[in-house]
Amino acid sequence: MKKAEATRLTILQKAFELIYVKGYQTTSIDDILATTQVTKGAFYYHFKNKDEMGLAIIHEILKPTMAESFIAPLQNQGDPLEFIYGMMEHLLIGNPFLKPEFGCPASNLTQEMSPWNVDFSTALNGLTKQWEEALIEVLENGKKNGFVRSDADSKQITMMVMSGYWGVRNLGKLDNGKESYLLYLKELKSYLNSLK
Numbered sequence: 001m002k003k004a005e006a007t008r009l010t011i012l013q014k015a016f017e018l019i020y021v022k023g024y025q026t027t028s029i030d031d032i033l034a035t036t037q038v039t040k041g042a043f044y045y046h047f048k049n050k051d052e053m054g055l056a057i058i059h060e061i062l063k064p065t066m067a068e069s070f071i072a073p074l075q076n077q078g079d080p081l082e083f084i085y086g087m088m089e090h091l092l093i094g095n096p097f098l099k100p101e102f103g104c105p106a107s108n109l110t111q112e113m114s115p116w117n118v119d120f121s122t123a124l125n126g127l128t129k130q131w132e133e134a135l136i137e138v139l140e141n142g143k144k145n146g147f148v149r150s151d152a153d154s155k156q157i158t159m160m161v162m163s164g165y166w167g168v169r170n171l172g173k174l175d176n177g178k179e180s181y182l183l184y185l186k187e188l189k190s191y192l193n194s195l196k
Contacts, residue, residue: 008046009060011036015053016061020105024054024112050154051117052108058123062106066127069095071134081192084135084161088188092168092181100172100181107166132158152195164188 018027021060026051045052073087074080089174091098098104106127113120135158142148157188164184 006043007038007042011038011043011046011053012057012061015056018104019054019057020108022192024109028079038110050102051119053080054113055123058109058120058127062127063130066106066131070131074138079147080138081195082148083138085185085189085192087163088165089185091176092163092172092185100178101176103173104170106167129161133161135161148195157195160191161188173187 005133011032015027015032018031018035022031029040029043032053033040043053047056070087073090074083079127082151102108106124108121110124110128114124136154138151139148139157143150143152143154148154168180168184171184172178177193
């Protein structure tokens with residue numbers, strides 16, 4: 001990787017970490033510069049402004065992370081209901097980066113930026129659609145292969161799983177702990193078992 005590419009990636013990764021903890025609007029370019037130890041000139045060489053950097057975070061950090069953490073676990077052969085539960089358990093309990101007190105990075109950005117910035121809204125909606133389509137597809141395959149009841153509505157299940165995940169992430173921020181995660185996972189397991 002060339003030095004300029006490495007610098008750009010460092011800016012994106014460190015800015016993402018700061019934004020996850022502090023929020024997008026309260027994270028300044030000066031905060032990012034202090035954390036990355038790059039000059040203002042280097043920042044503006046890579047990004048015209050903070051919003052361009054924010055969109056790059058969505059496309060270059062969040063999108064691949066979502067593909068790896070939210071979609072790849074669903075691509076295995078076998079019972080998709082077990083894979084969905086395992087993915088949620090890992091995201092809520094096993095993932096060392098995602099802290100209860102900070103919520104879900106994509107959800108945080110959606111709540112903070114979608115009402116004010118159509119480009120953020122479009123990019124974040126793309127992330128949501130990517131996950132939604134993957135869940136529906138794996139559930140439909142599960143129905144064909146006998147793992148999911150044939151009368152189950154894949155889109156309805158998907159909305160329940162996604163909204164539950166984002167909702168419990170917000171509760172975790174309020175609780176500053178994983179108690180609500182454990183309650184959610186228990187109920188999720190029961191719900192998914194009812195779909196067999």
